[in-house]
Amino acid sequence: MSAQILDGKATAAAIKSDLTARVAALKERGLTPGLGTLLVGDDPGSRWYVNGKHRDCAEVGMESIQRELPDTATQEEIEAVVRELNENPACTGYIVQLPLPKGIDTNRVLELIDPAKDADGLHPMSLGRLVLNETGPLPCTPNGILHLLRHHGVEINGAHVVVVGRGITVGRSIPLLLTRKSENATVTQCHTGTRDLAAQLRQADIIVAAAGVPHIIKPEDVKPGAAVLDVGVSRDENGKIVGDVHPGVAEVASWLSPNPGGVGPMTRAELLVNVVEAAERAVAGQ
């Protein structure tokens, strides 16, 4: 038996179709949501992601605002663009594409973003609101994972989720979402300091593999029937994506999110969700 696919492309398409109607409703009330991006440098991968985000915007009827700086840009030059986007009324939400060039104080840049325009859900204010159970933008990849599981009817309530990795964008933030009363999961967070990763993995109903270590999740460590989400993105010598999940896991798990085609497209869709929801909050006067 081979695992059923947690299809990120199809689920993202469903989310985008829902957003298309909500964007049209916002426009009728006089607010056109607009996603801004700031790309510093010309890394081809980063440029590809940013272009994808602008294509997504066009698909749902949103405006997009594109800002670029050379990789020689100074801290001051980057911060000046952030201030401009904060003040630009056409830009209702935006991201600063990461990573920023060496020598730039990334946290100082991110903290300058107007929290009302935080599309990534990773501003300290947004993360604080999440801890406090207040409404606000949610981190995109974790929220995408949640929607992917819900869309396919995978039970989260009462499930034991093992998260592998402690990066800010996924590992460190997804337990905050999963342990809310509305999700009710029990979460174990594993990382490079975990003494016996295999023993933890074998307990898991759901595995979120976000370590960035090729094939760290092996078939013999997965409980039959588990749902496994592959978040890791490494590249082999030919530039092909290698995930954190060994292909043999498909023979043990009941559900598997492929990589590519899983959480990547979901991350992009959730970025649009954050911008549309912020616009809906603004229209409601919240």
Ligand SMILES: Nc1nc(=O)c2c([nH]1)NC[C@@H]1CN(c3ccc(C(=O)N[C@@H](CCC(=O)O)C(=O)O)cc3)C=[N+]21
């Ligand atoms: N401020 C900021 N916010 C981000 O959300 C952010 C960022 N910086 N920096 C880089 C990472 C990476 N990221 C991806 C989003 C979508 C795909 C995606 O859609 N991937 C496709 C195709 C992958 C391929 O073939 O290259 C897939 O998984 O199917 C991948 C990677 C967002 N990031």
